[in-house]
Amino acid sequence: MTTATPDIHRGLAGVVVDTTAISTVIPETNSLTYRGYPVQDLAAHRSFEEVAHLLWYGELPDAAQLRDFRARESALRPLDRTTSELLARLPETCHPMDVLRTAVSFFGAEDPTEDDGSLAAHRAKSLTLLAKLPTVVAADQRRRRGLDPIPPDPGLGYAQNFFRMCFGSVPAPEVVRCFEISLILYAEHSFNASTFTARVVTSTLSDLYSAVTAAIGALKGPLHGGANEAVMHMLEEIDDPQRAAEWLDEALAAKRKIMGFGHRVYQHGDSRVPLMQTALDRLAARTADPGTTRLAALHTALRDAMLTRKDIHPNLDYPAGLAYHLMGFDTPTFTPIFVMSRITGWTAHITEQLAHNALIRPLASYEGPGERAVPGVGG
C-alpha cells in the first residue's frame, strides 16, 4: 500500500488557519488596517490609548470613553510591594524580557480571578497588563543603571508617564510623539509568531497570563521582536558608514541574517516603515550631535546597500531600533517596549480566540525510524 506524501507547510508559510476581525495585512498593496482603519492614519492622528481601545472594543472611543479608559489605566499602573521585591531579586545578568515574562507569570499567580474566563474578566486583566508592564520595564532599566524606581504619575498619558518613570522627566512633545507612533505601529500584526503563540495557548482553554507569558517568550527571539535590539548591536558592530557595504558583503557571504530586514508577509516593504522612518529622521534632526549624524548615515547606508544587493526591504524593527536608541533607552529595553505595545494585539486575539475556540493542533509527517522492537522485549 502506498500513502500519498502530505503537503508540508514548514513554518506554516502561506497557511490560513482562522479568521480574524482585528487587523489585516494586505501584502499586495503593503497596507495594514486595524479594525478597518489604515494604521498610518491612526499613528499620525490618534493616541496609543485610543488605538488600544479600538483593538479591544472594535471602535475608537468617544471623548467620555477615552477619559474613562485613561482613568482606569492610570489607576492600575503601580506595582504592589511583593512584585517589586520579587523583580528586584532577579539576576541582572538576565535579559529584561525574562523579567517581563516572570512579571506576567507572577501577576497570573497573584490574580484571584485567574480561572474566570468571562469577557469582563479578560478585559480587566488586559487593562491591568497594559497599565503595569511599563512600570516593570522602567523599573528594570533603572535598576540596571543602579537607580531607584520612579513611581507612575497618573496625571500623565501612557507614553509620557513611561518616559518619566525611565528618566525622571518627560522629553519634548516631538520625542513623545515619535515614541507613540512606534507604539501604534507595533500594536498589532495579525497572526505573527507571538500572537499565534498566544492563540495556541488560549486554544487549550488555558488562562490569559499563560498565553501572554508564552507570547513574550516568542517575541524575544531575534527573528521576531528581538530584532529591534539586534539592529542596534549590528550598527554598533559596523560603526562606520563607510564600512556598511563591505560589512554587508561579508555578512551575506557568511550567510548571516541581516537584522531588521525581510518579513514573512511583506515582500515589497513593510507598510509601517515609511512613517516610522520619517519619525526617526525628525528625531535625528533635533540634534547636531556627531554621533547621531554618524549613526543615521550608517543606518541609511546599510539600508541602501541591502536594497541594491538583495532587494530586501527593512521591517519596522529597523527604524524603531535606532529611534529607541536616540530617545535614550538602553538597547535591552527595546523589545520590552515592543511588548508594552503588542500586549494590546495579543489580548485582543486571546479574546477573539476564546469567542470561537477550536483547539490548535496541526499534524506532522513522521520521518523517523520504522517500528522496531525494544531490545530485550519479545522474541
Ligand SMILES: CC(=O)SCCNC(=O)CCNC(=O)[C@H](O)C(C)(C)COP(=O)(O)OP(=O)(O)OC[C@H]1O[C@@H](n2cnc3c(N)ncnc32)[C@H](O)[C@@H]1OP(=O)(O)O
Ligand atoms: C516585528 C517583526 O517581527 S519583523 C521581523 C524581524 N526579524 C528580523 O528582522 C530578522 C531578520 N529577518 C529574517 O530573518 C527573515 O526575513 C524573517 C524571519 C523575518 C522572515 O523569514 P521567512 O519568511 O522565513 O523568509 P526566509 O528567512 O526563508 O527568507 C527568504 C530568503 O530571503 C533571505 N532573507 C530574508 N531575510 C533576510 C535577512 N534579513 N538577511 C539576509 N537574508 C534574508 C533568506 O536568506 C532567504 O534566501 P534564500 O531563499 O536564498 O535562502
Ligand SMILES: O=C([O-])CC(=O)C(=O)O
Ligand atoms: O507579522 C510578523 O510576522 C511579525 C510581526 O509581528 C510584525 O511585523 O509586527
